[in-house]
Amino acid sequence: MTYSGSGVDIFKENKAIKALSNHLTFKRKGIGAPLIGIGHYAGLIDLGEFALAITTDGIGSKALIASAIKKWDTVGIDCIAMNVNDLLAIGAEPLAFVDYLAMSHPNEKITEQIGIGLQSGAEISNISVVGGELATLPEIINGFDLAGTCVGLVSKERIITGEKVEIGDSILGFQSSGIHSNGLTLARKVIENSAYSYEDPFPPNPQKNIGEELLTPTRIYIEVLDLIKNFDVHGLAHITGSGLLKLNRLPKGFRFDSPLAPNDIFKFLQKEGEISDLEMYRTFNMGMGFLVILSEKEAKKASRITDSKIVGEVVEKGITVKDIVIK
Numbered sequence: 001m002t003y004s005g006s007g008v009d010i011f012k013e014n015k016a017i018k019a020l021s022n023h024l025t026f027k028r029k030g031i032g033a034p035l036i037g038i039g040h041y042a043g044l045i046d047l048g049e050f051a052l053a054i055t056t057d058g059i060g061s062k063a064l065i066a067s068a069i070k071k072w073d074t075v076g077i078d079c080i081a082m083n084v085n086d087l088l089a090i091g092a093e094p095l096a097f098v099d100y101l102a103m104s105h106p107n108e109k110i111t112e113q114i115g116i117g118l119q120s121g122a123e124i125s126n127i128s129v130v131g132g133e134l135a136t137l138p139e140i141i142n143g144f145d146l147a148g149t150c151v152g153l154v155s156k157e158r159i160i161t162g163e164k165v166e167i168g169d170s171i172l173g174f175q176s177s178g179i180h181s182n183g184l185t186l187a188r189k190v191i192e193n194s195a196y197s198y199e200d201p202f203p204p205n206p207q208k209n210i211g212e213e214l215l216t217p218t219r220i221y222i223e224v225l226d227l228i229k230n231f232d233v234h235g236l237a238h239i240t241g242s243g244l245l246k247l248n249r250l251p252k253g254f255r256f257d258s259p260l261a262p263n264d265i266f267k268f269l270q271k272e273g274e275i276s277d278l279e280m281y282r283t284f285n286m287g288m289g290f291l292v293i294l295s296e297k298e299a300k301k302a303s304r305i306t307d308s309k310i311v312g313e314v315v316e317k318g319i320t321v322k323d324i325v326i327k
Helices: 010-021 062-068 075-088 108-125 183-194 210-214 224-230 243-249 265-271 277-281 296-305
Strands: 043-047 048-060 093-103 127-137 144-155 169-173 205-209 235-238 253-256 288-294 308-315 319-321
Touching: 010 048, 043 075, 048 075, 048 093, 062 075, 062 183, 062 210, 075 093, 075 144, 075 235, 093 108, 093 308, 108 127, 127 308, 169 296, 183 210, 183 265, 205 210, 210 265, 210 288, 224 288, 235 243, 243 253, 243 277, 288 296, 288 308
Parallel strands: 093 127, 253 319
Antiparallel strands: 043 048, 048 144, 093 144, 169 288, 169 308, 235 288, 253 308
16 A cells, blocks of 8 residues: 555645745745745744744644544644644744644534643643634534644754754654654555454554554654754754655755664554555654754764664765665
């Protein structure tokens, strides 16, 4: 099975985004002017000595799994995590968040549980949820959709966009908590076409069912802030949709000789869906949810004081995981 075969073609998505962004040519000048172009993890807006960082994202079809097993109390964490991690990936400290919840019909049970998750995600990230929007759209939405926008602050001198990445730098990998909030369309198709259902015990850990495993909240990598403050970080990457292809946002190439072991959920999905290694690494995070790029010396120090591991190094071009070419 493939991601495009399940209904999500990342290459067509990129073309659609380009068709839209090609028209976004007006740029404000002075205070509030954009500092980088569209296409990085977050937008950066000039505030004098500082830059305001802003990003938006949602939980995607994880919402369908939550509704299938009637468990909505963690998807708020996912919504905040997807945004906060993107701010961290350009070196910004997250500050505040607003959510957008679209529903076919208002449902207090669902909104209450979503609120529990948003509160938990806010506490982990040390941010405030300062507002949001609930839209009732019975002719558009079947169930619900949850997205949000997060703003953060970064000194202009501390912005990290990957310009300092050099050949020979080390890549520090941080373990993911599971599938996070990307690739769920393919994951759902695998389950639908297998002998399993969401309510069945998850074979590697029968204490949870498959739906609960897929709903494991996205890890929030807030500890990266301390890493940025204490080390000379050259580049950052939040591994989300399109997997390791996200590294194309950074210059140079990346070779993973010692990648982190994929979580059990990835092994399970790959086996049941007969998915190739290439497709797995360009769809899912495969156990590496966040990457930090530093000099070899700095990476060794950082790996000793964090729960991370050196997984590879920067090369001239291309992305490879052992002998797998990611393209």
